[in-house]
Amino acid sequence: MNNLDALIFIDTNILLDFYRIRSSDVKLSYLDLIDKNHQRIIVGSQVEMEYKKNRQRVILDSIGQIKTPNWNSLSPPALLQNSQPIKIIRDCKKEIKKQQIKLRDRIINILQEPGSNDIVYQTLQRLFKTTSKWNLNRNNKIRFSIRNLAKKRFILGYPPRKKDDNSIGDAINWEWIINCAEKSKKHIIIVTRDSDFGATYNNQLFLNDYLLQEFKERISNRRKIVLTDKLSQAFKMIDLAVTKEMEDAENELILNNLKKKRNNEQEFEKFLEEFKHIRNEDK
Template sequence: MKAIKKETPEALSAKVKILIDTNIYLDFYRSKKDSIKLLSELAKHFDKIILTDQIIQEFERNREVVINEMKKAFELDSNILYKPSAFLENLQEFTELVKSLSDYHKKRKLVIGAMDMILEAPEKDPVYAFFTDMVRECTRLNTLLYTTDEILNKAHKRKLIGNPPTSPNYSIGDEINWEVVLSNVKENIIIIGRDNTYTKNFSYLKRDFHSRTGRLILKKTDKITDALTEIGISTSTELKDVEKTMIAELENFNDFWKPESYE
């Protein structure tokens, strides 16, 4: 009996592509500095990433939305006001506090100015720099996937019928991305996502992908490190811990700037 030859990690990796939901890229704006290490690791494997023109457009426009939302929340939650009284103003300690508060508001303006600068000059933004490097490399490798009129028609039909993935309201962004993948990808895939785009009706999507491409969706995960491990690319314990912390922080993102005692 002939022994079955076990594939090397390199051979396995060559046969699998990773589809990363746009929100995964945007989550790096909602995360602490250490999370950039994940992008540095991902940047070594641009040839494994499925990138569509629709994902590029979604990132470009929603990047600004996310940063503006963060700016608005920061402006609101960091604006410390006080009501002076004769009693307080007679205290030396209060006078020193007011001086410190003046310095605080100057620093606060600098933070807001830095946010505005990143919006106006995205080249100073490390997340945007990663994304543009990815677009450039995928273009060079001729792996960037484009939307055609035929794909638009198929996406519109998918929306009308109600087949997943389903975009909210009247948009068809998720439908476009999926039709681009179905029309172009010839490898097995792993999906990275943290919202309901691919989670809902995942069994249907697996069957849909297989019937249209003859290939398989091997896994759906919320972790970049999981996907890389699945295709035979080892990641450090440190990197896995960074991502674990990042996801935990994202679950409480709306409370990031609030005091610990806030209810």
């Protein structure tokens, strides 16, 4: 489904995942495509707020995976204390500590002054501030009617929304997507890695049944709305050049996110089992 005349909505979780892409070149390639295609991206102050609300947390979570080597495991026998390999290890230890200090200083700068030190923040800030018919920012007067529609669908329990959600953020984004589809007469591509907009099965995303019905009723039966968890796929659909390295990096990122989610679920299940065991012993 390439060469699609479509607008792309990029969910906040996709933007935050730029901090988890390991390759700087790949990250810059994605950011460059965003920079050059503001007029094809649906955005708004809701996405901006969610991104800036969570940016620092995601950065700290990412750097939390950087571990200091366990130097105790490299302690040699006394007779080898003055050997050449041990001297090299000591020199490496000093260099690692030196680089850790530099890394810490860079992180502080990224957290304190993102406008000068964070390439992701700089790129997205340009997107959030762009003058576009598809930007629901504070200067767009239609934001009030969009909010009212979002409040109504939230009260009625309409999707998209998370379980036990107390925010109308997803509803605002959906109503704005519908508005942009109506005005632009274009197809819509939603890029997200959350389950708010639909279900995932066998590495394929399916738009929520009611959202699909609503889109057809409010927009058109002929108009397409595509749900994907890959920004590379969305860019290819609108005929933008995407390299294999970009696709591979995104696939690796999605796989790592899935592994992390499963590990968290297993840890939680383990905690519950231990808690139940303690409760049973107390009885």
